[in-house]
Amino acid sequence: MALVEIRDVHKTFGKVEVLKGVSLDVEEGEIVTIIGRSGSGKSTLLRCINALESVDSGEIRVEGERVHAKMPDLKKFRQRVGIVFQAFNLFPHLKVERNVTLAPLLTGRTDKARARALAEDVLARVGLADKIDAWPEQLSGGQQQRVAIARCLAMAPHLMLFDEVTSALDPELVGEVLKVMEAMAKQGMTMILVTHEMGFARNVANRIVFMHQGRVWEQGPPAKLFASPETPELASFIASAK
C-alpha cells in the first residue's frame, strides 16, 4: 500500500475545473516533485492531500485513511502530515521557540518541561539553534522558512508537503532552505513538493510529476523526464524553465 493514494480526483472552483481526474501514488520514503505551469492545479492537489481543500469526486488516502474535510480525526491526521507554505506563515506574536512548540504543547505531544529541548532539537536540524529566542520578524525570509519547517518537524510528521516554499525568497536565500529539505530527504522523510526549482527536482527527487491542465501529464524519474520528455507540453515547459 502506498503512503499516499490519489484516485481520479476532481476539484472545481466556481466554473473552473482545476483538477480533472488526478491519480498518483507516493510510496513511503519517496521524494515526489510536482512541476507545471501556474494554474495547472499542483498547489490545489497539495492542499487536497491534507484536506485544506475538499475534493469534489475521487478520493485521497493517506496511510490507508480516506482524507476529507469532515473526517472525524482531522486534527490527529494533520498532526501526521506537515505542510510548509510559500509565505512561511509563522506566528508573528510568538518567539521562534513558541512558534515551534505551540502545537506540540497544545496537542499533548510534549510538556512544558521538555518543550525547550524539543525546540532546540528541531531548530538544530534546520541550522537555527541560535535563533530560538528571536521574533519571526527579526529573521530573514530563508530563516523564517526554515523555522516553518522546524515547526512541522516538531510534530514528527509521517509526510511533508512543500508548497512552493522557495518562491517568495530572495535568490540568495533559496539555497539554505533547499539544503534543509535535502537533509530531510536523506533521513528518509516522505516528501511531496510543488516547486519551480528544477535543479532541486532533478537532484533530490525520486520522481517528477508534470501536471498540465489539471491532469498528471507525464511522470517518471528525473533523469529520464528531463532528458527525454515524451510530450511536447513537458518539453516546452522544460525549455521555458531553463
Added chain:
Amino acid sequence: MNFLPLWRYQNQLIDGAIVTLELTVISAVCGLLIGVAGAVALNGRITPLRWLVRGYIELFRNTPSLIQLFIVFFVLPNFGLKLPAFEAAAVALSLYFGAYSVEIVRAGLDSIPRNQVEAGQCLGLSGWQVFRHIVLPPALRNAYPAVTSQFVLLLLGTSLASQVATDELFHVAGFIESRTYRSFEVYAVICVIYFAMAMSFKALFAIIGAAAFRWPRRR
C-alpha cells in the same frame, strides 16, 4: 470665582470619582467580553445569531445612550427585572460599550490573514486553539488603539448615570452645586478630574500595550 466653599466636599468628590472609575471599568470589561463574543458570532455560521448581533449593534449605536439607561432602569422593572441605580447603569453602559466593541474587535479579527488560521489548522490545532492562540493576540493588538479611545468615551459617558441617581462624579457635582450655588466652580473641578482620569488611563494603556504586545510589527 471662589473655590473655597468646595473644599469641605472633597470626600464626596473622591467617592464620586471612585464610583465613576468602578462603573467605567466594570462596563468596559463586560462590554469587551460582549465585543469578543459578538465578533465571533458575526463571523460565525449561525445566521439567526448573526442577525441578532447585527440588530443589537444597530439598536445601541443609533439610539441615545440616555434612553438605553432609562429603559434598563425604569422599564425593565415592569418585566420583573428591578436593578439598583449602579447596576442598571453598569448594564446599560456595558451594552453600549459592547455594541461598539463588537465592530472594533471584528475589524481586529478580520485583519488577521487567512493563512495564519490555515497554518494553525495544519498543525492539528482545534478551532478554539487556533482562535485563542493564533488569531486573538494579534487581533487584539490591532484593535487595541480603537478600544482604548472607546474606553475614554465610556469614561466620560458614565456621567449619564447621574440621571438615574448613581452616586458618580457628575451626580456628586450636582449635589454640591445645589448646596453651594457655585455652578462654575463645581463643574470646572469635575472637568479637571475627568480630564486627569482620562489622561491617566491613556498613559496606563500605553504601558499595558507596550507590555502585552511586545512582538515587533511587520515591516
